[in-house]
Amino acid sequence: MSLDGTYDDGNIFAKILRGEMPSARVFEDEHVYAFMDVFPQARGHTLVIPKHSQARNLLEEDPQVLAPLILGVQRVARAVRAALKPDGLVITQFNGQPAGQTVFHLHFHIIPRWEGVALGRHAGGGMADPAELKDLAAQISAMIA
Template identity: 60%
Template sequence: MSLNAAYDPQNVFARILRGELPSVRVWEDDAVLVFMDVFPQSEGHMLVISKTSQAQTLLGVEPEVLARLATVSQRAARAAVAALGCDGVSLMQFNGTAGGQTVFHLHFHVIPRWADRRMAGHGEAGMADPAVLAPIAARLAAAF
């Protein structure tokens, strides 16, 4: 997808926000939703998205939305360290097909990392069972 394409209201994250698709939620407020990635690259892999913006990429997001997403991504990283005892955290964000983006609704990946565990490639481990993600999400939510 081009960096300048029109927003598709049928993208998977828009459908999650409307309640049309399930998600394992970690935390939310009026502006931001944090939920578990169903194709986790590591235990506790979270996604941070805006509930108010239709920006597809970092290039088109409103500055105040970006500031809020960055603040919540930091909180998610801190929650991962506190709840899961990870050794590090990767924050990833992709823009456009050529940049690796697969869902065209601006989002940040917050991926807990451990020194002795290999991080899987996106989709490499397959789709996670929501029943497995739910207790991890509860631990993360408690640390939020």
């Protein structure tokens, strides 16, 4: 999918927001929803999405949505750092299929990194164990300030 198009309210993140699909919730407020990536690139890979948006990517999003969204990303990233003690964090966001975007609902990835541990391929690894994701979500959630 290119940078232009119509929002598909049948995408997996829209279904998660509507409660039609399960997720390992990390954090939620009136603006954002954060949950564990089921195809993680690293242990603790967390996604943050806007709750009230039909933007497919960053370029389509309304500035009034972006401000609380990026604050939510920062808040969750701090909690990932506190909970998992990584050596670094990758915070990334893809726009369009050629850039690596696989779900066309605006979202940010928070990926913990440790020295000497290889990073998995985006959307290329196997599905994580739901029980492990739930445990990681609880660890990170406990550190939300």
